[in-house]
Amino acid sequence: MAAFLPSSLGAAARQDNTNPGPAGSAVYELRVYHAAAGKLPELLARFRDHTVKLFDRHGMKSVAYWTPVDEPDKNNTLIYILYHPSRESAAANWKAFQDDPEWKSVKEKSEANGKLTEKIDSTYLALTDFSPPLR
Secondary structure, three states: OOOOOOOOHHHHHHOOOOOOOOOOOOOOEEEEEEEEEOHHHHHHHHHHHHHHHHHOOOOOOEEEOOOOOOOOOOOOOEEEEEEEEHHHHHHHHHHHHHHHHHHHHHHHHOOOOOOOOEEEEEEEEOOOOOOOEEE
């Protein structure tokens, strides 16, 4: 599976194409959202209409978003990867995102009829020394 990044992100990734290491090393964050029963379309709409723009506003660079094509995850899973210049910036950006009044409003309105997710998994990743450069 080829991954593509805007050229500025690809350059940053190539400059720090290392194993997990010192503070300040670039990281990718793999996130898996397990949607509540019947809520995947609403979750996708929230991302499409609001969340991605808010991520951008808070310095979180989207790499790609996927939904599985096979059961059992086909109708209840969203998978995506974000790029962060460092773990420290990831933590600061997530805090700013969570504290954003627009996000709080969007989340509240989108969950008026119940939560959209049952579980969210997050894993931070570092490129290996043999990984091809991301474009």
